[in-house]
Amino acid sequence: MWDYSEKVKDHFFHPRNVGEIENPDAVGEVGSLACGDALKLMLKLDKSGRIADAKFKTFGCGSAIASASALTEMVKGKTLDEAGTLTDNDIAQYLDGLPEQKMHCSVMGREALEAAIANYRGMKIEKPVDEGKIVCKCFGVTDNKIIHEVREHKLTTIDQVTNYCKAGGGCRSSPANPGYYRDGMAKEKEKAEVGKTGTR
Amino acid sequence: MSCGTESDNAAIWGILHANPHKRHIVTTRVEHPAVYNLGKYLALNGYHVTELGVDSSGMLNLQELTDAIREDTAIVSIMYANNETGVIFPVEEIGHIVKEKGSILHTDAVQAVGKIPLNLSKSTIDLLTLSGHKLHAPKGVGALFIRKGITFTPFIIGGHQEKNRRGGTENVPSIIGLGKACELAKKYMSEEQTRVKQLRDKAEDEILKKAPDTRVNGHKTKRLPNTTNLSFEFVEGEAILLLLNEKGICASSGSACTSGSLEPSHVLRAMGVPFTAVHGSIRLSLSRYNTIEDVDYVIEHLPPIIRRLREISPYSKETKVKEQAGKISARV
Numbered sequence: 001m002w003d004y005s006e007k008v009k010d011h012f013f014h015p016r017n018v019g020e021i022e023n024p025d026a027v028g029e030v031g032s033l034a035c036g037d038a039l040k041l042m043l044k045l046d047k048s049g050r051i052a053d054a055k056f057k058t059f060g061c062g063s064a065i066a067s068a069s070a071l072t073e074m075v076k077g078k079t080l081d082e083a084g085t086l087t088d089n090d091i092a093q094y095l096d097g098l099p100e101q102k103m104h105c106s107v108m109g110r111e112a113l114e115a116a117i118a119n120y121r122g123m124k125i126e127k128p129v130d131e132g133k134i135v136c137k138c139f140g141v142t143d144n145k146i147i148h149e150v151r152e153h154k155l156t157t158i159d160q161v162t163n164y165c166k167a168g169g170g171c172r173s174s175p176a177n178p179g180y181y182r183d184g185m186a187k188e189k190e191k192a193e194v195g196k197t198g199t200r
Numbered sequence: 201m202s203c204g205t206e207s208d209n210a211a212i213w214g215i216l217h218a219n220p221h222k223r224h225i226v227t228t229r230v231e232h233p234a235v236y237n238l239g240k241y242l243a244l245n246g247y248h249v250t251e252l253g254v255d256s257s258g259m260l261n262l263q264e265l266t267d268a269i270r271e272d273t274a275i276v277s278i279m280y281a282n283n284e285t286g287v288i289f290p291v292e293e294i295g296h297i298v299k300e301k302g303s304i305l306h307t308d309a310v311q312a313v314g315k316i317p318l319n320l321s322k323s324t325i326d327l328l329t330l331s332g333h334k335l336h337a338p339k340g341v342g343a344l345f346i347r348k349g350i351t352f353t354p355f356i357i358g359g360h361q362e363k364n365r366r367g368g369t370e371n372v373p374s375i376i377g378l379g380k381a382c383e384l385a386k387k388y389m390s391e392e393q394t395r396v397k398q399l400r401d402k403a404e405d406e407i408l409k410k411a412p413d414t415r416v417n418g419h420k421t422k423r424l425p426n427t428t429n430l431s432f433e434f435v436e437g438e439a440i441l442l443l444l445n446e447k448g449i450c451a452s453s454g455s456a457c458t459s460g461s462l463e464p465s466h467v468l469r470a471m472g473v474p475f476t477a478v479h480g481s482i483r484l485s486l487s488r489y490n491t492i493e494d495v496d497y498v499i500e501h502l503p504p505i506i507r508r509l510r511e512i513s514p515y516s517k518e519t520k521v522k523e524q525a526g527k528i529s530a531r532v
Contacts, residue, residue, distance in 0.1 A: 033434075065439060
């Protein structure tokens with residue numbers, strides 16, 4: 001089992017703000033059943049334009065539920081502009097860190113928030129991460145999204161890319177899938193190692 | 201052997217090395233990683249690997265097996281019982297087919313040994329893998345049965361131990377532990393078929409009754425008496441395990457999030473279990489050390505955990521019904 005921080009455990013076992021808001025001002029929905037996690041975020045603004053209430057529903061693992069719970073606590077009292085500056089690292093830090101393989105849970109939180117803000121403004125999401133060529137078919141990840149995560153988090157390995165946006169974590173068999181290249185690398189490595197030890 | 205994985209590797213490599221001109225192996229899509237990932241490795245390294253599929257109940261098509269075995273098939277490796285679902289393959293029948301086609305049968309029987317009767321003196325199995333901790337022996341000991349007359353090249357090359365079949369000092373205390381565990385397993389075998397099975401069936405029936413939108417994965421009868429694999433729609437397996445753990449209940453999950461990979465159970469996907477159900481799958485395994493009180497405790501605590509997670513889930517039925525109602529009223 002994962003080594004979650006006390007704060008992650010607290011937000012998982014006692015999630016804050018679970019539920020739905022009647023007549024919400026903004027709704028952000030990301031993820032799907034097939035992907036294994038999904039988040040629906042609902043916001044209600046007060047007269048001054050600050051987030052008066054935030055509620056969520058999550059389908060996902062412990063850290064996905066904890067990330068969503070943390071997000072709702074973090075955005076309350078903020079204007080949409082202020083909330084819009086929150087990053088996935090902020091969510092992870094609020095929870096005293098997430099295991100690296102679970103960073104995509106905080107990414108899902110940020111994306112739901114972005115989707116909710118865009119929904120309020122009647123706009124499509126400004127970041128073109130969902131546009132571009134889908135290179136990971138299992139999780140529907142585009143090349144733009146991968147480039148975005150690599151730049152945002154200064155990622156240096158393929159495993160990190162998988163941890164942050166899931167790309168390549170599924171079938172690994174399609175040439176359009178970064179995982180394909182990981183297996184390719186593994187194959188080269190295996191060949192090199194077999195070469196070192198002599199053929200079997 | 202140090203474990204089931206070593207035994208599986210020794211069996212497959214041992215036969216491949218002894219038959220270097222044969223470059224084909226037949227296995228299944230639902231093997232334990234010890235065989236499944238070795239198959240993937242072999243396929244990347246110059247061997248031809250045929251993976252047999254399974255139907256929705258987890259069973260093989262034996263005609264497909266017959267057609268898959270070729271002249272250059274060095275070994276057929278098919279598990280006895282599945283480690284995730286408990287589904288039992290007709291290994292003796294498979295052995296007859298393999299014999300007829302002139303190949304060698306290895307079976308990973310790690311899950312089956314100690315739970316269902318096995319008699320290797322009257323069997324078509326050539327090599328059989330077992331692991332200690334699955335039958336209450338210490339962890340870190342396993343065994344590989346090799347039928348007399350099978351040509352086998354050692355996997356671990358070294359001294360003359362184990363009649364030249366495995367180099368390296370024997371782990372004597374664990375071997376004695378395994379021996380004793382086998383003796384006890386034989387003594388209590390009938391209990392697995394009766395009392396343990398009744399406990400499993402009770403747990404399964406009650407949970408299905410108390411938690412709607414739940415399914416059992418795997419063949420209902422061709423299954424180990426102690427295993428049940430349940431899928432709870434709209435919730436995710438790791439979250440279930442964390443909450444079960446809080447109640448002191450140990451279970452395992454085929455969910456992606458539990459393992460650290462993003463890929464959910466290859467076994468359930470091979471069976472065509474829908475993604476919605478794969479993510480929310482858990483396995484409960486019982487043994488002769490479980491009591492009716494244990495089962496009642498699980499029946500009491502598991503369904504509320506599922507309800508609790510479904511209340512959080514955006515896909516739960518209540519949410520859907522509400523949304524539907526909202527849409528209808530909006531239209532009116």
